[in-house]
Amino acid sequence: MRISYTELEAKVRGMIKEKRFVHSLGVASVSRMLADRFSLSSSDAAYIAIYHDAYRYSCTESTPDFCRRAGIEVFPEEEAEPMLLHGALAAIHFPGDAEGDVPDYFRTAVRHHTLGHKEMGPYGAVLYIADYIEPGRKHLDDDDRQKILSGERLEDMIITIMDMQDAYFRREGIKSAAVSVELYEYIKAGGTL
Numbered sequence: 001m002r003i004s005y006t007e008l009e010a011k012v013r014g015m016i017k018e019k020r021f022v023h024s025l026g027v028a029s030v031s032r033m034l035a036d037r038f039s040l041s042s043s044d045a046a047y048i049a050i051y052h053d054a055y056r057y058s059c060t061e062s063t064p065d066f067c068r069r070a071g072i073e074v075f076p077e078e079e080a081e082p083m084l085l086h087g088a089l090a091a092i093h094f095p096g097d098a099e100g101d102v103p104d105y106f107r108t109a110v111r112h113h114t115l116g117h118k119e120m121g122p123y124g125a126v127l128y129i130a131d132y133i134e135p136g137r138k139h140l141d142d143d144d145r146q147k148i149l150s151g152e153r154l155e156d157m158i159i160t161i162m163d164m165q166d167a168y169f170r171r172e173g174i175k176s177a178a179v180s181v182e183l184y185e186y187i188k189a190g191g192t193l
């Protein structure tokens with residue numbers, strides 16, 4: 001047994017800033033919608049979503065070592081910028097905070113929500129997309145949202161998001177993480193999540 005969605009939501013509210021909490025509510029709402037559309041469990045998707053950023057403000061210089069000791073592979077970009085490991089921290093703490101077992105696919109989804117990963121699974125895909133398009137995100141307009149949501153599959157939406165992100169990264173001189181490029185190429189080659 002684990003605590004209910006409502007209990008988890010109340011707990012997360014006390015762990016993060018109000019603005020981040022409102023973002024998480026938006027991600028949960030979009031995740032429910034996507035899960036319904038793709039015949040996944042909307043309650044599982046919302047449970048994952050409300051929790052995904054619970055450790056957003058908890059990363060320190062020691063987080064990479066902490067994650068490795070917990071058996072999590074740390075990617076070079078995360079080593080350089082430990083804040084990127086907040087999803088890994090959430091994966092580690094999920095059963096403790098949920099006060100009971102959570103399925104592996106819950107933990108995999110939160111672990112990979114920032115950089116994406118070819119093994120993030122359908123719930124990871126839902127979270128990745130919802131995190132990018134939730135209504136509070138100001139970097140997108142309604143046309144961008146429509147363009148993403150017009151994808152026939154979750155994988156198509158991820159490609160659209162990564163193309164948009166790539167354009168932004170290029171302008172800002174940011175290099176995509178190797179694991180993100182690997183996800184992109186995996187989907188382009190016909191891989192499914």
Ligand SMILES: [Fe+2]
Nearest residue numbers: 052053113114
């Ligand atoms: Fe995040």
Ligand SMILES: [Fe+2]
Nearest residue numbers: 023052053131
């Ligand atoms: Fe987020």
